[in-house]
Amino acid sequence: MTDDYVMLHAKVPFGLRTPLSTDALWVDLTYDTRDPYAIHFAPRERPQLPPWLFSRELVSRGLYTGAGQGDVQLRPSARDGSTLIHLMTPTGRVELMTRTNELAGFLERARAVVPFGEENHWIDFERELARLA
Template sequence: MGNEHRSASAEVVFGLRTFGANPLPVRVELEYDSDDPYAVVAAFHSGRGTVRWMFSRDLLADGLLAPSGDGDVRISPGADASKIIFELEAPDGAAVLEAPAQELAAFLDRSYEQVPGGDEPEWFDFEAEIAKLAFRS
């Protein structure tokens, strides 16, 4: 450990796909933080507030190239190569959104500038995470 804290962020406008209409714009703040070097957070801002989804940085990277994910978050290239498709599922419902591929790739590149792929274990404090789990019991 002992590495200096690093982060990257980007504001991207996603499109919420709806039936029979053009996608509705949704402002999304993408966040990457070296304190949790394996994760990306997407904060979706809507009229009802902010909904935060956390998923792996590898899932985002893989989803730019091929369909990825088999849980609550699935990411894949769109039929239009300039778009990436996000499928989100929660107990309260599901959403399909599209996002500009170039902006996602640029954010991902900035995250790798902060913590290169493969260097995540050098930044992740396993002992601190285990301690958090021990106090939750």
């Protein structure tokens, strides 16, 4: 466990796909070493879209092969170098898309800080156990 932490941020363009159109949408991506297994997705300017917390591994796998089950699924587009993210909420379904290289670049920055398989070195297990007590 390390006492220092690192936060990475990126503002990434997405398309919000509906049956009738695709609207532009900016999403704030955040990677925080205090939660080293996760990537936070926060849509801007769309209060009806909640923030999402994705497994870093899920996003990584979803860039190149289908990944996820149930409420969250990622897969590469078969035609244009983009990644599709399907989200189910209690109020409906949303499909987002972005250029794969945008997500891959953000993941690479996170991997440079915390390589896959080393996430546990960033967790303060004593603090987490104390929070449960």
